[in-house]
Amino acid sequence: MLDIKKIRADFPILKREVNGKPLVYLDNAATSQTPQQVIDAIVDYYQNYNANIHRGVHTLSQEATDKYEQARNKIQKHFNAAKSHEIIFTSGTTHSINLVANGFSALIKKGDEILVSAMEHHSNIVPWQMLCERTGAILKVIPMNLEGELRMDVYDELLSDKTKLVFCNHISNALGTINPIEEIIEKAHKVGAAVLIDGAQAAPHLVADVQELDVDFYTCSAHKICGPTGVGMLYGKEEWLNKLPPYQGGGEMIAEVTFEKTTYAGLPHKFEAGTPNICGGIAFGAALDYMNAIDFEEIAKYEHELLEYATQELLKIDGLKIYGTAKNKTSVISFNIEGIHPYDMGSILDKLGIAVRTGHHCAQPIMDFYKIPGTVRASFAFYNTREEVDVLIAGVLKAKSMLL
Amino acid sequence: MEIKEIQEEIIDEFSMFDDWMQRYEYMIELGKSLPLINEAYKTDDNIIKGCQSKVWVHAELENNKLVFTADSDAIITKGIIAILIRVFSNQKPQDILDADTQFIDEIGLKEHLSPTRANGLVSMIKQLKLYAVAYQTQIED
Numbered sequence: 069m070l071d072i073k074k075i076r077a078d079f080p081i082l083k084r085e086v087n088g089k090p091l092v093y094l095d096n097a098a099t100s101q102t103p104q105q106v107i108d109a110i111v112d113y114y115q116n117y118n119a120n121i122h123r124g125v126h127t128l129s130q131e132a133t134d135k136y137e138q139a140r141n142k143i144q145k146h147f148n149a150a151k152s153h154e155i156i157f158t159s160g161t162t163h164s165i166n167l168v169a170n171g172f173s174a175l176i177k178k179g180d181e182i183l184v185s186a187m188e189h190h191s192n193i194v195p196w197q198m199l200c201e202r203t204g205a206i207l208k209v210i211p212m213n214l215e216g217e218l219r220m221d222v223y224d225e226l227l228s229d230k231t232k233l234v235f236c237n238h239i240s241n242a243l244g245t246i247n248p249i250e251e252i253i254e255k256a257h258k259v260g261a262a263v264l265i266d267g268a269q270a271a272p273h274l275v276a277d278v279q280e281l282d283v284d285f286y287t288c289s290a291h292k293i294c295g296p297t298g299v300g301m302l303y304g305k306e307e308w309l310n311k312l313p314p315y316q317g318g319g320e321m322i323a324e325v326t327f328e329k330t331t332y333a334g335l336p337h338k339f340e341a342g343t344p345n346i347c348g349g350i351a352f353g354a355a356l357d358y359m360n361a362i363d364f365e366e367i368a369k370y371e372h373e374l375l376e377y378a379t380q381e382l383l384k385i386d387g388l389k390i391y392g393t394a395k396n397k398t399s400v401i402s403f404n405i406e407g408i409h410p411y412d413m414g415s416i417l418d419k420l421g422i423a424v425r426t427g428h429h430c431a432q433p434i435m436d437f438y439k440i441p442g443t444v445r446a447s448f449a450f451y452n453t454r455e456e457v458d459v460l461i462a463g464v465l466k467a468k469s470m471l472l
Numbered sequence: 473m474e475i476k477e478i479q480e481e482i483i484d485e486f487s488m489f490d491d492w493m494q495r496y497e498y499m500i501e502l503g504k505s506l507p508l509i510n511e512a513y514k515t516d517d518n519i520i521k522g523c524q525s526k527v528w529v530h531a532e533l534e535n536n537k538l539v540f541t542a543d544s545d546a547i548i549t550k551g552i553i554a555i556l557i558r559v560f561s562n563q564k565p566q567d568i569l570d571a572d573t574q575f576i577d578e579i580g581l582k583e584h585l586s587p588t589r590a591n592g593l594v595s596m597i598k599q600l601k602l603y604a605v606a607y608q609t610q611i612e613d
Contacts, residue, residue, distance in 0.1 A: 087492070408547075409525060409545055409546035409547065410524070411524040411525045411546040411548070411549065412546050412547050412548045412549075414524075415496075415548050416496065416548075419492050419493070426524060427524040428524075441524070441525075441526070441545060442524060470493070470496065470497060470500060471500060471547060
């Protein structure tokens with residue numbers, strides 16, 4: 069059992085007030101809050117060993133390099149990658165996806181097909197559309213049903229020897245659906261296609277084992293797993309990372325440079341041009357330490373209880389509809405009340421100190437599918453409580469009485 | 473009435489409210505009572521795209537004064553639109569261009585002007601001023 073009181077004490081921000089009310093933070097799917105242990109790691113870096121990495125011979129540079137590479141090892145271990153150089157530090161999931169999409173420009177040709185799921189975040193749609201524009205490849209969509217589950221029967225039909233890439237999120241940010249990625253990966257591999265799984269929403273809730281999944285690329289962002297913003301990771305199988313050309317040129321990513329020719333550094337440096345977010349990478353490692361010390365299985369169990377309780381209580385409200393009712397989902401609830409615009413609901417909840425996300429959640433195709441302008445999304449983390457669910461319910465009822 | 477006078481009148485009205493809830497309830501009322509825009513003008517051309525709520529604005533010149541009608545799919549946004557229309561509609565284009573929107577701050581609705589609110593309000597004010605620029609040249613012609 070999680071000691072929620074003790075856990076909450078780790079997060080200084082949870083003590084603050086918003087509009088004179090205690091903060092109820094239910095926008096965890098956008099950004100999670102940061103525990104003191106991670107804040108300490110950030111402060112420690114700037115107070116004690118701030119220096120550029122991989123090139124200095126002086127002590128600070130060596131210390132910073134060691135800690136940064138230790139963080140890479142922590143990430144490797146967490147996702148069970150075979151080699152540490154299969155972990156590339158990026159600025160986050162969007163950067164990771166662009167890196168892969170850009171790399172595939174050299175490997176994709178006209179008429180090749182790329183499959184993407186209907187419930188993707190814009191960051192996992194637009195880079196592939198750009199890739200298709202550059203190469204003449206064709207983007208095809210794996211549709212979903214009304215519950216917000218992928219139509220795996222249609223997926224089977226879409227797969228062919230023309231399919232070169234399949235992209236899908238592990239968990240949908242707008243609906244919370246956990247997608248059957250094991251099946252998606254296995255079937256894609258049968259036709260020789262590579263698979264990228266966007267794990268941004270999955271990483272806070274479960275641990276993906278990239279070797280067991282046999283996934284070609286997996287990516288996530290630190291700021292959704294109690295880490296800082298602006299840093300994330302891309303896992304790629306060594307054979308794929310070697311095939312992809314570098315994404316950006318610059319320092320750190322070269323072996324030798326003359327004006328006639330440059331040879332590139334090996335993995336992972338080939339993809340890490342310029343001075344990276346050193347402090348961010350180290351704090352990312354600290355965040356994984358923090359979450360693992362709490363235990364992901366316990367986290368998942370507790371969040372599921374919160375999800376069930378919140379779902380049950382919300383559904384008692386007349387006129388309330390939940391979008392995304394997959395059997396297999398995480399602690400994300402997207403909802404609307406008939407006759408109320410999500411923006412109005414969000415504005416009033418904010419006045420009551422409750423932070424939710426409103427809008428299309430950067431997943432406009434999903435909103436178009438349901439023919440709605442957007443939803444109100446409450447997303448729960450392991451530091452949220454049943455009492456906070458009660459505050460949300462009271463807030464929604466209050467907003468409803470004001471708006472209708 | 474001049475723009476400045478109308479703004480002061482609105483500031484006076486809002487000073488009677490004790491808390492945010494009364495302000496919001498008033499805005500929601502204003503939103504509900506906003507005369508509807510002619511459906512014919514609710515076209516994609518007239519839409520101001522905020523991130524979350526849609527705003528439609530139509531402008532017409534009558535006796536050298538600009539008359540605005542508008543609508544939104546979100547009721548709080550609609551309430552703010554009602555206030556803006558009260559201030560800026562039926563005014564000379566040059567006066568609209570010269571006016572500031574400081575009063576929104578003074579009636580405690582500053583947060584709706586923050587870009588993160590993404591409710592199309594900032595774009596709406598910009599659009600009203602753009603109409604004023606466009607019609608100003610028509611008058612001069």
